Structure formats: C-alpha cells, structure tokens
Amino acid sequence: MSAPNQSGWKPGTPVEDHNAMSGPDTVTGNRALMLEEPLLFEVGHVETTGVDLPEPSSAATRLGGMDRAEAIGLPGLSEPEAVRHYTRLSRQNYGIDLGFFPLGSCTMKHNPRLNEKVARMPGFADVHPLQPVQTVPGALEVINELANWLIDLTGMHGVAMSPKAGAHGELCGILCIRAALEARGDARKVVLVPESAHGTNPATAAFAGYEVEDIPATAEGRVDLEALKARLGPDVAAVMITNPNTCGLFERDMKAISDAVHAVGGFVYCDGANFNAIVGKVRPGDLGVDAMHINLHKTFSTPHGGGGPGSGPVVLSEALAPFGPLPYVVRDEDGEVHLVEEENADQYGHTQAFGRMTAFHGQMGMFTRALTYMLSHGADGLKQVAEDAVLNANYVLRSLDDVLDAPFGPSGPCMHEALFSDDGFAEDISTLDLAKGLIDEGYHPMTMYFPLVVHGAMLIEPTETESKAALDQFIAALRSVAGRAKAGDATLKTAPHYAPRRRLDETLAARKPVLAYEEPVAPSGQPTMSEQGGR
Amino acid sequence: MRYLPLTEADRSAMLETIGAPDVDALFSDVPEEARLTGPIEGLPMHASEMAVEKHMRRLSKKNLAASDAAFFLGAGAYKHHVPASVDHIIQRGEFLTAYTPYQPEIAQGTLQMLFEFQTQVARLYGCHVANASMYDGSTACWEAVAMASRIARGKKRKVVLSGALHPHYAEVVKTMAKFTEDEIAHASPALQAQPDNDGLIARIDDDTSCVVVQYPDILGRVTDLQPIADAAHEKGALLIVVNTEPVALGAIKSPGEMGADIVVGEGQSLGVGLQFGGPYLGLFAVTSQKHVRQMPGRLCGETVDAEGKRGFVLTLSTREQHIRREKATSNICTNSGLCALAFSVHMTLLGEKGLRRLALENHRLACHAVERLSKVPGVTVLNDSFFNEFTIRLGTDARKVVRTLAERDILAGVSLGRLFPDNADLADGLLVAVTETTTEEDIETLASALEEVLS
Numbered sequence A: 001m002s003a004p005n006q007s008g009w010k011p012g013t014p015v016e017d018h019n020a021m022s023g024p025d026t027v028t029g030n031r032a033l034m035l036e037e038p039l040l041f042e043v044g045h046v047e048t049t050g051v052d053l054p055e056p057s058s059a060a061t062r063l064g065g066m067d068r069a070e071a072i073g074l075p076g077l078s079e080p081e082a083v084r085h086y087t088r089l090s091r092q093n094y095g096i097d098l099g100f101f102p103l104g105s106c107t108m109k110h111n112p113r114l115n116e117k118v119a120r121m122p123g124f125a126d127v128h129p130l131q132p133v134q135t136v137p138g139a140l141e142v143i144n145e146l147a148n149w150l151i152d153l154t155g156m157h158g159v160a161m162s163p164k165a166g167a168h169g170e171l172c173g174i175l176c177i178r179a180a181l182e183a184r185g186d187a188r189k190v191v192l193v194p195e196s197a198h199g200t201n202p203a204t205a206a207f208a209g210y211e212v213e214d215i216p217a218t219a220e221g222r223v224d225l226e227a228l229k230a231r232l233g234p235d236v237a238a239v240m241i242t243n244p245n246t247c248g249l250f251e252r253d254m255k256a257i258s259d260a261v262h263a264v265g266g267f268v269y270c271d272g273a274n275f276n277a278i279v280g281k282v283r284p285g286d287l288g289v290d291a292m293h294i295n296l297h298k299t300f301s302t303p304h305g306g307g308g309p310g311s312g313p314v315v316l317s318e319a320l321a322p323f324g325p326l327p328y329v330v331r332d333e334d335g336e337v338h339l340v341e342e343e344n345a346d347q348y349g350h351t352q353a354f355g356r357m358t359a360f361h362g363q364m365g366m367f368t369r370a371l372t373y374m375l376s377h378g379a380d381g382l383k384q385v386a387e388d389a390v391l392n393a394n395y396v397l398r399s400l401d402d403v404l405d406a407p408f409g410p411s412g413p414c415m416h417e418a419l420f421s422d423d424g425f426a427e428d429i430s431t432l433d434l435a436k437g438l439i440d441e442g443y444h445p446m447t448m449y450f451p452l453v454v455h456g457a458m459l460i461e462p463t464e465t466e467s468k469a470a471l472d473q474f475i476a477a478l479r480s481v482a483g484r485a486k487a488g489d490a491t492l493k494t495a496p497h498y499a500p501r502r503r504l505d506e507t508l509a510a511r512k513p514v515l516a517y518e519e520p521v522a523p524s525g526q527p528t529m530s531e532q533g534g535r
Numbered sequence B: 001m002r003y004l005p006l007t008e009a010d011r012s013a014m015l016e017t018i019g020a021p022d023v024d025a026l027f028s029d030v031p032e033e034a035r036l037t038g039p040i041e042g043l044p045m046h047a048s049e050m051a052v053e054k055h056m057r058r059l060s061k062k063n064l065a066a067s068d069a070a071f072f073l074g075a076g077a078y079k080h081h082v083p084a085s086v087d088h089i090i091q092r093g094e095f096l097t098a099y100t101p102y103q104p105e106i107a108q109g110t111l112q113m114l115f116e117f118q119t120q121v122a123r124l125y126g127c128h129v130a131n132a133s134m135y136d137g138s139t140a141c142w143e144a145v146a147m148a149s150r151i152a153r154g155k156k157r158k159v160v161l162s163g164a165l166h167p168h169y170a171e172v173v174k175t176m177a178k179f180t181e182d183e184i185a186h187a188s189p190a191l192q193a194q195p196d197n198d199g200l201i202a203r204i205d206d207d208t209s210c211v212v213v214q215y216p217d218i219l220g221r222v223t224d225l226q227p228i229a230d231a232a233h234e235k236g237a238l239l240i241v242v243n244t245e246p247v248a249l250g251a252i253k254s255p256g257e258m259g260a261d262i263v264v265g266e267g268q269s270l271g272v273g274l275q276f277g278g279p280y281l282g283l284f285a286v287t288s289q290k291h292v293r294q295m296p297g298r299l300c301g302e303t304v305d306a307e308g309k310r311g312f313v314l315t316l317s318t319r320e321q322h323i324r325r326e327k328a329t330s331n332i333c334t335n336s337g338l339c340a341l342a343f344s345v346h347m348t349l350l351g352e353k354g355l356r357r358l359a360l361e362n363h364r365l366a367c368h369a370v371e372r373l374s375k376v377p378g379v380t381v382l383n384d385s386f387f388n389e390f391t392i393r394l395g396t397d398a399r400k401v402v403r404t405l406a407e408r409d410i411l412a413g414v415s416l417g418r419l420f421p422d423n424a425d426l427a428d429g430l431l432v433a434v435t436e437t438t439t440e441e442d443i444e445t446l447a448s449a450l451e452e453v454l455s
C-alpha cells in the first residue's frame, strides 16, 4: 500500500503550528509513544479469527430455511493483533487513572479495584437473571443490603433498584409520581424544572407525557421560592430540583419548597446526581423529597467506562413506594429477602407497581461494586467523602476566584463543585479555547457550557480522591491558562497542540455524517482493501 | 481511609486558604436542623480491603454459578465463552475510567472503538447505521417503539406486538405506553410449531405505527419476516425486529435483509456475560438513512482534525437531551459504553469466520439436544425451526420440574410459567438453551434427570 497508515496523515503534511515540538516527520506517523492505529476494517480480515472453534459440520441445519448466505463483512484479528489494536487505542484516551478529571456534575472519583475484583466473583458474574430464586440467595442479599444502605443514607422509605442509569431513574421517579396521581384520579399536566437543570430532567418529564415549564432562579443561583410558590397550583404534578444544584450550591429552601409543593398536592423529584456532596451529612428524606435517583456511577464509584454502564436506583417516599416498578425487593418480618416479580406481586402486597422498566433486575454488576465501596468506606468514611469533596471544591474556588469570574462566589461556600464564567476573557477567546489549553497542560477539562444559566460556564468538580498536591498543580496550570485567555493568547485558539489529535471538525461530522466504515471503492480491476485483507 | 488522600495537615491548610474555621462552616447552607452530627446510625464503620472482600465472597458463594451446573437457561440472556483478552482490555484504566468522549482530542480510543462497534452492529443486523448503545435490549425495544410513534407524528397510535416477543420486553413497552398513550395490541403466544404470522398481519391496520417481532422468537422459532415487513409497509407502518441472541445472526439471515426498518436487540451474548441481568448492552440500528435523525442515543462519526488527520467525534447531537432538552429524541445520557467495548473486542476476536463457526457449533449442539430430549418419555419438542434455543412440553408444571432439578445442580431452562404467569396454557412449557459451553454430557445429565422426574 502506498499510505503507510490509515490515519489520514501523509508524509509531508505541513504542520501548521510551529510552536509544536519540532522534529522530523516520521514515516509511520507515530511519535515515539504516541502511536497511530488504523481501523479494524483496514487491518482485519474476514478469514482471520482469534478464537479456536471447530470446523462446521456438513449436517443439515434446522434454521427454518433462513440460513445466512451473504457475506457479513466482519473482519477478525488474531489475539496478539487484537490486544495490540485495543491497547494502542486505549493510549489515545484520558482516564482518571491517568490524571485529574474535574468534569463537573460527573463525579470522576477514583474507581477502586477491589470493586472490579468482587464484581467478577463467579457467584455474581456468572449467574443468570432467571435462575430459580433458590439458587441465588446471595445475589438477592446484595440487592437488599445495597437497598438498605441507600434507604438509610437518604432517609427514604423504599427503593426501586432496576433503573439502568440516572436518566432512567428520573423516568422511574416521574412515572411513580404519575401513577400515584392517577391512583387518586388526579390528572395533572405540568412538571416544573429549573433552567439550570441537566438536560435529562426536561427530556424525562416530556417522555412521561408532561409539559415542562421553567422554575425561575434568584440572582444567587438558587430556586426562587416566592416565584415558585406563585406558579404552583392544581395543574403541577411535580417539581424537579437538583440538590445540591448544578451551580454547585445547596438549595437552602429545600424543605420550604417541598412543603409548598405538597400543599398543592404535587410531588418533589430530586435529581440526586450530586449526592456525593452531602452523603452522610444530610438526608433528602428529611427535606421532604418524594423521589430521588442516585447515580451509583458517581457517588458510589462504579466506573464510567467511556460512557457507561451506570446504575440509577430511585429512593421513594412512603407515598410513592407502593408504585415502584417490578422487579422489587422486599424483606419480610423474619428478615428474609424476596424478589417481587409479576408472578408473586400479590403474595407480597406490591400490587400497585406501575409496571416494568427493564427486563431482569437492574445493574447487578454495579450493585456489587457500589456495595463493596460502601462497606469499604462505612458510615464514617462516607461522611468524610462528602466533607473532603466539598473542601476540595472550595479550595479550588478560593484559589482561582481572583483570576476567574465566580458568579456565585461572593454568596458563600460552594458544595462539591466550583463554577466560573468566561467574564473577563479576551474577546475572541472562549471557554472552549481555555478547555483545550488545559488539555495541553495534561488535564481533562472541566464541564463546559453547563449549567446554561452562566455564560461560558466552567464547572469544576475535583472530588475527594484528589490530593492537595494534585489540586495545587492543577490550580497553577489553570491560573496560567486563564491568564492567557484574558490576554488573548492566540495559541489557545489552536489548542490542543500536544494531544493525539488537534481540534476536530465537528461541523463537518454533522454536515456529512459518516457513521459506519465503508470499504473504499477500488479503481476497476483492482481488489478492494477488504478483499486483500486490508494489508 | 485508603481512598482519601488528604491528610489532617492538608485539611487545615486548605481551610485556611478558604478562610473557613472548620469543614462544617462549608455546609452552612444546609439548614442546621437537617444537618447530621455524626455517622448515620445502624450502618457499619469503614473496613479493610481484606474484610470487605471476605464479606462479599461469602455472599457470592451462596449463589449457584452457571459454570458449576448443567446449564440450559436463555430467554434473552445467554452463557457464552468470553475470551480472556476481552476482560483484560476492558479493565485498562484508559477505557475503564474514562467518561463519555466529550473532549474528542483526548478520547480517540473510545471514539474509534465506538465507530468500529457501530459498523460491526450495522453489518451484523444488515442495517445502515447503528448507535453507540442503549441500556439493554428491552429499553432499546421501547425506544424503537417511541421512535416509530415520532415518525408517525402521533397520527398513528397503535403498536402491534407479536405474542412471541419476550414478555419482559412487552411489559416494558406496555408500561411506557400507559404514559405515551399508545395503544398496544398484544397476546401471549400459542404453543405451536409455527408462529401465528397471519394472525399478527391481520392486526396491522392504517392506525398502526409499528409492528414488533422477535427473531428468533421467545419460543426459539425462526421464520421469514419478509411477509410481515410487506404487510406492515403496505399500511405505512414500520417493522421493528428484536433480536436477543446476536450469535444467531452468524447463522441466519439478518433482519435488515428481510425488510426491517429498525433492528434492536440485546448484545450481552458477546463479551458481557450473565451478571444476573445487568449491565447489559442495548443495540439499536436503522436500515434507512432517512431515519437516522430520529434515532435515540449517541452516534459517533468520522471527521478530520485541524491538520487533516482522520479522527472521530460524537455527532448529530442536536437529537439529544443535553442540547434539545424536552424536545430530545430520548432522555438517555449514560449508556453501555464499556459493554459495547466488550462486545466489539469479542466480535473482533471472532471475526466473520469465528462468528459463523460459533453460531453453527451452537446450532449443532442444540440439534443434538433436541434429538436426545425428544426421546425422553413425556417430553415433546415444539419447534420445527430453532437456532440455539427451543421449547419442550413436559405435560406437567415446568416450574416445579425446574425447582426440583435445581436441587441437583441442573439448571434445566426457563419455565414458560415464570415468563407468562397469567397464561396457564403455557405452564408445561420449558425453554431450553444450548450454547458452545454446553457439553454432550450436560445434555445427557438433563435428559436422564427428566426421564427420572417425569416418570
């Protein structure tokens, strides 16, 4: 092949930025440990396999005459090639294991490896969800033990364990609310959501059939209680409040908000994505919350895995618990744990369940990890988690608020995350530019442009698993990049300079979507790359 | 506490920088009466790694692991051998501890993997475009129904579900339909060798937004979907095909080849493992370019960087909740990224040749099991066609038989009574799944135990 690699890089492509480490171009496109990797479809071959399996026999099939005759187009790699392919790809990724990952609202804390070890124990990893319940008492105990922790930590009445992530949990909570309202013959139409809320909140409410209206905020970044009270009425099914909110602030009036909502017959949904800030310090149940999801992949340290999986159990108040979806776990008077499914809901008196949100029982592999984490920290350690998370965030806030605009800084301490705006940046420098500058300093950037209520928002969540030394180095780096942003340093506009890729053209990607690989069409008479095996 | 790096000296120095007397001052916005003063009562205090591991191992040991039994369960979750390198790769910290690739310049590993995954899924399903994953097969199924309603713009309100769709999937769709006000036409299946396709087709009318069929179906039967696709399209409805066993598609025609519009499924069979039901991997694909912008979930696309090098980004995100909020195509945010990686690595190790061999080996063993079990007095095999799972009738309540055999470490299958508790006609049915991990000895163990129990 004429091209030495498939990255699109060609020998002699001019490097537009001369500040970059200069040196000779390489034939391979690699730069020492920074290694290019072609697509699987360019290096694999449909006749290659990394798994030893018997030759198919010639016996007649009983596939109903539906035998697949056409080629599928799935290239394979031998094991050494596969391990290398994915190892090389992995090295183009940033992860918590590699460095500080202050992505606000996402709680990128250390993922303990004991959790991984436990999740892989055969009694958890190698059990089928429909095994006779007599063969899985330990699995039910895990679910129940975790359920008890969640109930105790939140001061709530019950918990639906099956939701698969935060957004799925939101849907579960809102559907419990809808079921409870319908059970009393009360059809309400509106769910109120603050503008600062995560996008999943309004999307969830709309999916559950509600009209979504904004809740006004105060200049201090909190729910405007008086304005909310003025809007409440018999058409409001629920309010969705994030607490601590996405500005990193505790909603001081939470109890008063709940009381006002209850007074008009509505319910309070709390987005618990930010529970890490308050675990062991305050219980949402004491603040009048009716339903709250908990992202086990945030507060309780299960890994994010490049986008998932997560787990989003929903704790429920006494008013909502009867409507929790199947499967549900209950403990009887003798302390025995039972799995409630369609076939035995009557027996356990859980007859008002609003339905089922997923096949099977939820994210067992996340339950074992989260429970392992809780047992490791204990009640005392989890309280320390919240305290250190909040301490770290305030340290970041106060170490930077002289160089970056902190819109809510003057109003008091923050919770687990520090929020800044782009106020004071040179005119043509944006939050995005600053973030890309941080990449060159070896950091994963903070959350950008969220929440929407702050211009050019930068939301920094350090979590409790960072040392002071790590924070000090980050603060020094961000102070420097912020200084460049204010001074209008043009090299920020072309950052990152040192990452595996320079800035990517997202407009092109959306305008002409290429969402799957297609083999290049070879000039007539020549075999295509896949026919040649890509080599 | 081993996961907390701050020392007491650090804490004091930091409080000084902040200008707070103590850490409680940072919680001053929490109303005093709600603030907890000490650790929550009734919960244990912190514990060593050794102690926690011991506790969890004790719980784990109480369960009967599939590999320690003669194992025949399926019904949407299958036990396959997962190569050791899959687990090694998904435990690399760069994959395991990354977030959603919002900063593409430092997330090309995840993004390129997703692009490869999307391509693999699209090809397996015979589709045009696949997304970057959903939670699991059942939620992918209702997202497909919701998408079909969106495409029908609320003008068509009826959803026709095949009786032979996994009953949990049907329950999830019905649950959501209570809130979206779609009307669901559904009944549990009859125990016949052939699915009632004519009956299904008869239920499709001008008000139908979509028809949902499972392939192979919940009883293990494999039939041509083209007539159903034609009937649906004639009425302007979409055909949604659900597949719960991706390995099958190494041996049987893809849904895309037979006229499906949306193909969804469970990807757990490859790379992910049983895990008592989750996390699993929802697969979601469409056959037509014109439906791409109605898809839920993340999509990874190819582009170039400022130096002209090829790279990948998340794209078409104006469909998604973080941009479109209440007008988004779905509320999904976190998906099943790491399970998608596991699936993709396993598929790469297999390749087309390996996948076909794996599929045919599953089928060969299933044929052997059908033959052997049909010789057991009292057992009748329902299926004419099947891939690696089939239904047998025992002439007695299958739930009881399952429990009895479990006492002998034989996990005989999934009783239809557990899946369809409301339909007594199905109570003697047992779904039996056979994969490459099943041995001929296991099959003999099951057959002779059934001989004993049924006599």
Ligand SMILES: Cc1ncc(COP(=O)(O)O)c(C=O)c1O
Pocket (backbone or CB within 6 Å): A105, A106, A165, A166, A167, A168, A198, A200, A201, A242, A246, A271, A273, A274, A295, A310, A311, A312, B332, B333, B334
């Ligand atoms: C505040 C907030 N709410 C909800 C969610 C949604 O959670 P998930 O991604 O687990 O669905 C997130 C996470 O991204 C979040 O930050």
